[in-house]
Amino acid sequence: MLKKITETFTQGSIGTTLSMKLSQACPSKIGYAIAGYIAGVIAARWWNPVVQAVRLNQAVAHDFKLGYHGLNRAVRRVFVSQSRSLYNFYHYLDRIEHIQKLVRISPAMQKVMDESNKGGRGTLLLIPHLCGFDLGGLLLASKGFKFLILSYPNPPKGYEMQNKLRTDRGEEVMPMSFESMQLARERLQTGGIVLTGIDRPHPGSGYHPLFFGRPAELPVAYVKLALKTNARVHVVAFQNLPDLTYKIDASEEIALSPMEDPKEELETNAARILKVAEGYIRKNPASWAMFYPVWPELEAELK
Numbered sequence: 001m002l003k004k005i006t007e008t009f010t011q012g013s014i015g016t017t018l019s020m021k022l023s024q025a026c027p028s029k030i031g032y033a034i035a036g037y038i039a040g041v042i043a044a045r046w047w048n049p050v051v052q053a054v055r056l057n058q059a060v061a062h063d064f065k066l067g068y069h070g071l072n073r074a075v076r077r078v079f080v081s082q083s084r085s086l087y088n089f090y091h092y093l094d095r096i097e098h099i100q101k102l103v104r105i106s107p108a109m110q111k112v113m114d115e116s117n118k119g120g121r122g123t124l125l126l127i128p129h130l131c132g133f134d135l136g137g138l139l140l141a142s143k144g145f146k147f148l149i150l151s152y153p154n155p156p157k158g159y160e161m162q163n164k165l166r167t168d169r170g171e172e173v174m175p176m177s178f179e180s181m182q183l184a185r186e187r188l189q190t191g192g193i194v195l196t197g198i199d200r201p202h203p204g205s206g207y208h209p210l211f212f213g214r215p216a217e218l219p220v221a222y223v224k225l226a227l228k229t230n231a232r233v234h235v236v237a238f239q240n241l242p243d244l245t246y247k248i249d250a251s252e253e254i255a256l257s258p259m260e261d262p263k264e265e266l267e268t269n270a271a272r273i274l275k276v277a278e279g280y281i282r283k284n285p286a287s288w289a290m291f292y293p294v295w296p297e298l299e300a301e302l303k
Contacts, residue, residue, distance in 0.1 A: 023090035031091060032244075035083035043076040053293040054078050059302060060212050060295055061285040071302075077286035081240055085131040085289070092135070093165065096142045102245050103132070103139045109250040112234050113145055122188030122231040125195040125250075126222060128277040131287045132238040132246040134162070140248070141170035147193035149173045150180055152200070181221070188229035195236070196222055198270075198277060201292050207263065209270035212278055216294050220266040223273075227256055227265075235273060237280035240287040251276045 023031055045051055058074040059066065066074055092098045105113070116123040125147065127133060137149075149166070152159055153176040163173045174180040176196075184194045201217055208215035226233050235251040254273055259265035281288045293299070 019086060019090060023087045026087075026091070028087075028091070031087045032084055035087045036080050039079035039083040040076060043072075043079045050291045051075060052299075053291055056293050056295060056299055056302060057288065057290050058285060060214065060298065061281055061288060063212075064301065074285065078289065081131040081286050082289045084244070085135065085240075088132075089134040089138070093138070093169070096138070099135060099139050099142070103136055104245070104247050105139070106247055106249040108252075109236065109248045112232075112236075112250040113140075113143075115232070116147075116193050117145070119191035122191055122229050123193045124188060124222060124226050124229075124231040124233050125193065125236045126198045126233065126273055126277070127195060127236050127238070128199045128281055129197055129289050130238045130280065130284075131240055131289045134166070135246060136238040136248045137166060137171055138169055141166075145193075147172070147195045148180075148184055148187055150176050150184055150194065150196035152197075153177060181225070185225060185229060188225065188231040194225075194231075198222065198235075198273060199290055199294065201294055201296075207267055207270070209267045209274055211271070211274045211294065214295055214298075216274075218270065218274070218294070220270040223256065223266045223269040227258060227269075233273065235276040235280065237277070238287075239280065240284055249280070 022034070026034060042048070043051060046055075054075050055071060058078065059071055062071075062074065088102060092102065112123070112125075140147075149171060151163060151173050163175075166173050174183065184196075186192075187194055199211070199218060202219045203217055205217055205219065207220045208217055209220060210216070211218060225231070233254045233256060235254065237249045237251075239247045239249055241247055254276060256269045256272070257265075259268065
């Protein structure tokens with residue numbers, strides 16, 4: 001199912017190229033209108049695996065309190081938010097002065113950046129997939145904030161193109177692999193900065209940390225990475241604001257606890273981090289751009 005979702009959502013390199021060309025050609029008033037229309041068309045395809053995944057994730061994020069029509073509206077809002085964010089990313093790709101007007105850095109995030117840039121102790125930045133992270137990454141790179149991004153492993157063509165757009169503009173992106181994890185460990189041990197996502201499902205991992213109060217098969221390797229390197233750990237959130245701008249925010253440092261049982265250590269500490277991420281998602285569930293089912297076993301509850 002995950003492979004089918006990936007193929008459907010990314011649409012390959014051709015879809016990415018067309019989206020970029022269209023976004024760059026249209027002013028924001030027209031671009032937002034087109035983005036909203038496309039989002040509505042996609043969201044109406046209830047049989048689409050991507051739409052079904054968003055529907056399930058939104059149901060959990062709203063504690064199953066939305067009715068049928070309310071959940072439909074929530075799903076549409078997700079696709080509208082993501083479509084607008086992608087439009088902004090492609091439209092302002094090489095217009096950093098406009099990105100600076102669209103995205104601001106919170107005092108908490110600025111504090112994390114200042115502390116991280118001092119070196120000494122490494123910093124691990126962990127992100128939920130909230131709309132605007134691509135645009136936020138461009139802003140951070142433009143300010144000389146250097147960090148290694150561990151991205152989706154074995155990316156399809158559409159993802160590869162997006163990764164190249166990032167690296168061409170100063171970001172360092174490496175798909176998750178044994179080699180990139182080794183490099184991340186070295187960076188953290190020498191006072192560097194590493195960023196990675198925490199809410200994309202990892203089927204077959206055997207780990208089920210709590211997320212929104214429910215066990216979820218999510219990655220936990222970053223916990224071991226942080227404990228082995230004594231890195232600072234912060235959740236970073238790219239928040240969508242009502243005026244259609246964005247804010248990059250950061251949590252306080254999250255203390256991790258070594259434990260005798262390896263599985264308990266990974267799941268308990270991951271749940272602690274995910275709880276912080278959950279708080280950011282709950283502030284604006286429509287910005288949670290997670291297009292894979294985090295709790296596939298709950299699909300029957302929506303039938």
